[in-house]
Amino acid sequence: MQGHYLLMTTLLFLEQTLNGLQQGVMLFLMAAGLTLVFGIMHLLNLAHGSLYMVGAYVCATVTQASGSFLIGVISALGACAASGMVIEILAMRRLYAREHLDQVLATFGIILFFNELVKILWGPQALFLNPPALLNGTMEILPDTPYPTYRLFIIAVGLIVALGLRHLILNTRVGMLIRAGATHREMVGALGVNIDWLYTVVFGLGAMLAGLSGALAGPMLAIQVGMGENILILTFVVIIVGGVGSVRGALVGALLVGLVDTYARAFLPMGLREFMEPANADNVGAAASGMGIYILMAIVLLFKPSGLFQAYKGQS
Amino acid sequence: MKFLPKVLGLCAAASLTLGMAQANDKPVKIGMITTLSGGGASLGIDIRDGFDLAVKMKNGMLGGVKTEVITTDDARKVGNAKQIATRMIKQDNVDVLTGIVWSNLAMAVVPSVTKAGKIYISTNAGPSALAGKACNENYFNVAWQNDNLHEAMGKYATDQGVKTAYILAPNYPAGKDALTGFKRFFKGEVLGEVYTKLGQVDYAAEIANLRAAKPEAVFFFLPGGMGINFVKQYNQAGLSKTTPLYGPAFSFDEGILKAVGEAALGVHNASQYTWDLDNAANKAFVEAFRAEYKRNPSLYASQGFDAAMLLDSAIAAVKGNVSDTDAFRAAIKAAKFDSVRGNFKFGSNNHPVQDIYVREVVKAGEGVSNKTVGKVFTDHVDAYASQCKM
Numbered sequence: 001m002q003g004h005y006l007l008m009t010t011l012l013f014l015e016q017t018l019n020g021l022q023q024g025v026m027l028f029l030m031a032a033g034l035t036l037v038f039g040i041m042h043l044l045n046l047a048h049g050s051l052y053m054v055g056a057y058v059c060a061t062v063t064q065a066s067g068s069f070l071i072g073v074i075s076a077l078g079a080c081a082a083s084g085m086v087i088e089i090l091a092m093r094r095l096y097a098r099e100h101l102d103q104v105l106a107t108f109g110i111i112l113f114f115n116e117l118v119k120i121l122w123g124p125q126a127l128f129l130n131p132p133a134l135l136n137g138t139m140e141i142l143p144d145t146p147y148p149t150y151r152l153f154i155i156a157v158g159l160i161v162a163l164g165l166r167h168l169i170l171n172t173r174v175g176m177l178i179r180a181g182a183t184h185r186e187m188v189g190a191l192g193v194n195i196d197w198l199y200t201v202v203f204g205l206g207a208m209l210a211g212l213s214g215a216l217a218g219p220m221l222a223i224q225v226g227m228g229e230n231i232l233i234l235t236f237v238v239i240i241v242g243g244v245g246s247v248r249g250a251l252v253g254a255l256l257v258g259l260v261d262t263y264a265r266a267f268l269p270m271g272l273r274e275f276m277e278p279a280n281a282d283n284v285g286a287a288a289s290g291m292g293i294y295i296l297m298a299i300v301l302l303f304k305p306s307g308l309f310q311a312y313k314g315q316s
Numbered sequence: 317m318k319f320l321p322k323v324l325g326l327c328a329a330a331s332l333t334l335g336m337a338q339a340n341d342k343p344v345k346i347g348m349i350t351t352l353s354g355g356g357a358s359l360g361i362d363i364r365d366g367f368d369l370a371v372k373m374k375n376g377m378l379g380g381v382k383t384e385v386i387t388t389d390d391a392r393k394v395g396n397a398k399q400i401a402t403r404m405i406k407q408d409n410v411d412v413l414t415g416i417v418w419s420n421l422a423m424a425v426v427p428s429v430t431k432a433g434k435i436y437i438s439t440n441a442g443p444s445a446l447a448g449k450a451c452n453e454n455y456f457n458v459a460w461q462n463d464n465l466h467e468a469m470g471k472y473a474t475d476q477g478v479k480t481a482y483i484l485a486p487n488y489p490a491g492k493d494a495l496t497g498f499k500r501f502f503k504g505e506v507l508g509e510v511y512t513k514l515g516q517v518d519y520a521a522e523i524a525n526l527r528a529a530k531p532e533a534v535f536f537f538l539p540g541g542m543g544i545n546f547v548k549q550y551n552q553a554g555l556s557k558t559t560p561l562y563g564p565a566f567s568f569d570e571g572i573l574k575a576v577g578e579a580a581l582g583v584h585n586a587s588q589y590t591w592d593l594d595n596a597a598n599k600a601f602v603e604a605f606r607a608e609y610k611r612n613p614s615l616y617a618s619q620g621f622d623a624a625m626l627l628d629s630a631i632a633a634v635k636g637n638v639s640d641t642d643a644f645r646a647a648i649k650a651a652k653f654d655s656v657r658g659n660f661k662f663g664s665n666n667h668p669v670q671d672i673y674v675r676e677v678v679k680a681g682e683g684v685s686n687k688t689v690g691k692v693f694t695d696h697v698d699a700y701a702s703q704c705k706m
Contacts, residue, residue: 012528019520115353124361125611126544126575131552138554145527148552151520220552221517222544222575226354230517266521269510286487286511 015145016266017259022151024258025158029213030231031238031250032165033206039245040182041199043092044100046107048235049228050114051207055080055214056223057122060129069132069219076215077208084207088200096199115225127223136219154216161212162251169247178202182245234261237293241300243307252308257293264292343382344631344638347404348415349397349425350439352389356515356540358571359417359616360389363439365609366620367415370628373604378624379631386410390421392515397421398428405432411638412437414623417616419443419462419490420514430454433641435648437626439619443489444496447667448700454641456648456666458626459619460588461698462490463497465564466537468586468672468692470501473533473562479504481562482531484522486542487511494537494564500699507531512538519546523553534559539566544575551579565589565686568677569614573684580677581684588668589618589657590675590688597654612685618656629653659695665704669697 034048055076063072091110095103130136131150138146169175177198180188189195214228221227234257242253269285276284300308348367351360364387371383386408390397397416404410405428413429414437416422422441429436430452438446438457446452447461473481481504485491491511499506507529510522526534534555538546543566550556556579561567565587573580591602591612601621605613613621626648633647634640651662655670663669672693675686 008528012524015524016521019524022520023518124357125571126358126541128575128577130577130579136552138552146554148549148554150552220545220549222541222548224541224544224575225357227517227541229354230515262521265512266525270525282509282511283487286513290487290513 011142011145012266014142015147016262018147018151018155019266020259020262021255022155022258023262024255025155026213026217027231027234027238027258028158028251028254029161029209029216030235031242031254032161032247033209034235035239035242035245035247035250036178036202037206038239040178040185040202041092041096043095044103044107045092045206046104046232047087047110047114048206048210049230049232050111051080051084051210052214052217052228052231053114053118053225054083055211056129056218056221056227057118057127057214058211059215059218060127060223061122063129063218073212073215076211080211080214081204081208084210085200085204087207088203092203093196093199111229118225124225127218129218129223131219150219157212157216161209165247174198174201234293237297240307241297243304243309246307246309249307249309256296260296261289261293264289268292343384344378344412344627344636345408345410346378346383346385346627347401347408347410347413348385348387349390349400349404349413349421350387350415351392351417352387353391356392356417359440359540359569360415362569362571362614362616363415363417363620366605366613366617366622367439367624368620369601369605369608369617370621370624372608374624374628378628379633379636381631381636383631387415390416392418392421394421394424397425401425401429405429405434410434412627414439415620416441418488419493420488422446423489426455427452435641435645437623437648439623440616441490442493442667442698444493444700445489447665447698448703451665451700451704451706453645453666453706456626456662457668458623459615459668460670461667461700462493463500464672464693464696464698465566465586465588466494466497466535467501467699468674468696469535469562469564469584470498472584472586472674472692473498473535474501474503478502478533478562480507480530480532481505481535482508482510482526482529482533483535484510484512484526484546485537486514486516488514491537497699498535498537502535504532512542514542516542517545519549520553523549523555527553527555527559531559533562535562536567537564539569540572543567543569543572547572547576547579551576560584565615565675568686569616570612570685571614573677573686578679578684581679583677584674584689585677585686586672586674586692587615587686588670588672589615590673590686591618592686592688593656593658593673595654595656595658598656598658601656622653622655622657622660625653625655626651663697663701665698665701665706667698667701669695672696 058079059072059076062075063069135150135153139149238253242249268289272281272285388400412435417440419441436455442457442461485494563585568585629652630647634643638644673688674690675688678687
């Protein structure tokens with residue numbers, strides 16, 4: 001009986017680890033774009049969550065019209081990259097020289113704009129989107145533990161994107177410019193690189209990643225106005241933990257935050273039940289598990305005030 | 317000479333209203349604080365639409381008096397709601413406040429409204445404190461006390477022979493009330509009781525724990541977007557085939573069903589209102605609502621509509637003299653209006669005494685919808701009425 005209990009607990013722990021990884025991967029897709037924009041352009045972009053929302057809406061609409069989730073995701077990527085670049089050219093470009101407070105104000109305005117736009121275009125009701133039939137089931141990768149195939153798919157996509165970004169940043173010309181731009185902005189400009197163009201591309205890339213995240217989230221979550229604001233707060237926690245501007249930091253930070261949040265929610269109330277009244281344990285557990293990621297952030301900042309990784313100082 | 321008909325029309329309209337308006341040329345002002353943006357927006361929008369529809373059907377005059385409705389979005393934030401309430405009371409000088417969706421906002425706003433001598437009509441939130449010890453003669457709830465629909469589900473699950481259940485709700489006053497209500501009438505064993513963050517989007521961790529606990533049934537209270545997230549993820553985890561979901565209407569309202577689709581088929585849930593209820597007031601309401609908004613009214617819309625019709629009856633009873641608070645209050649308490657849910661009256665603590673039904677999610681045309689299948693409670697009184705001394 002004891003052995004059986006231990007096995008069950010181990011399986012549950014592994015399943016929760018998968019959940020944490022999956023949450024982390026979603027956060028990474030958001031954080032990668034945000035950290036690039038913040039690290040390279042020194043721009044605080046609160047509207048990143050709006051692009052996530054646009055990604056989900058476009059993906060749901062196109063998937064329903066075309067019957068193909070793949071076409072839906074590709075359209076979402078295109079729509080978000082395009083909106084990102086338009087936003088950059090129309091609005092962000094005017095904000096680089098301003099203070100962070102001005103940027104917060106302006107990008108907050110963009111959030112309101114997108115929320116209203118989406119409400120006008122799609123209405124206030126949440127949209128419907130299922131995972132494609134191929135992924136809409138469960139797989140028993142752990143014995144006795146059917147795990148949603150779609151979540152495994154997200155983990156896979158996230159890791160592929162992480163590898164792709166690593167290649168882009170370390171091995172390509174654009175990546176070199178991004179790294180150079182993060183540390184020696186004026187110098188890169190002085191060497192004749194078109195900085196305006198570089199910024200537009202980076203912003204579009206970040207927007208595209210946010211759109212991918214939103215499109216992938218669609219089948220699991222409520223597609224509704226304001227859905228990006230929830231994830232945005234966690235995303236900021238991620239880039240602060242990981243170190244602003246570092247994509248590697250975003251990946252490590254996102255996985256840490258995803259795992260800590262999931263473990264806290266899953267096991268804290270359970271653990272507290274061992275030495276508290278169940279009702280009290282549930283109350284305390286619910287409150288404490290919500291704090292898990294913020295405690296993580298505080299601890300990281302205590303030892304590494306600028307986050308776990310630094311953005312491309314020397315070679316990283 | 318194009319303007320002549322217009323002028324004549326205006327004169328006619330003016331003389332028509334003149335007769336009624338003499339004693340009260342001052343309009344009745346109603347302040348509506350509700351959630352119109354963010355994750356809980358669909359609830360507030362339904363309430364507002366229901367309320368506005370009633371005002372429109374009465375030609376902008378509740379109880380025969382010109383009615384001005386000031387609607388403001390609280391974005392589900394306590395701070396916003398408090399600020400808006402203060403402004404409505406002090407600056408706009410409204411006669412009645414209404415509209416709040418969420419219990420944590422209601423707890424922060426209602427006491428200051430009633431203290432200022434204004435009437436508050438709750439269109440949704442019914443926290444236990446305001447029904448019991450902290451009840452107030454100026455506070456009326458036209459929806460339900462928070463526990464009610466969950467109590468009905470607890471009784472229904474027991475009647476269905478469910479022996480073990482796993483229960484979840486968000487960590488805020490209505491979440492606590494929900495699980496308390498369910499447990500009050502559920503006679504089986506509760507294997508796990510989980511409070512999640514208000515506005516949480518991912519439930520993978522909770523669902524994994526829940527599966528490991530192997531309950532016979534799951535009861536959950538997650539209104540708005542939270543419910544959509546949970547039902548989708550529960551279904552994707554393959555659990556809907558083995559472990560049935562039970563919930564209050566809040567977890568399966570028309571907006572949620574539209575977003576989760578067939579994932580919710582066959583689920584049972586409890587409500588005081590469904591659009592298929594067979595009474596004259598409801599038929600007229602559903603027809604007008606569909607014509608105006610091109611969708612079926614949810615329970616939230618019915619609550620907004622009933623709040624306006626209740627005010628209509630009370631304003632008419634005092635002939636528009638709403639500043640006579642004692643008379644106005646008595647007229648509200650009398651509840652002389654035809655509720656779209658059928659039976660309705662106020663109990664001793666100004667909360668509804670009403671029937672609660674169980675309904676099933678069925679296929680309807682292209683999508684899915686709720687169908688009333690039975691009645692769980694008749695003239696149900698909430699559990700806190702006896703604690704209320706007024």
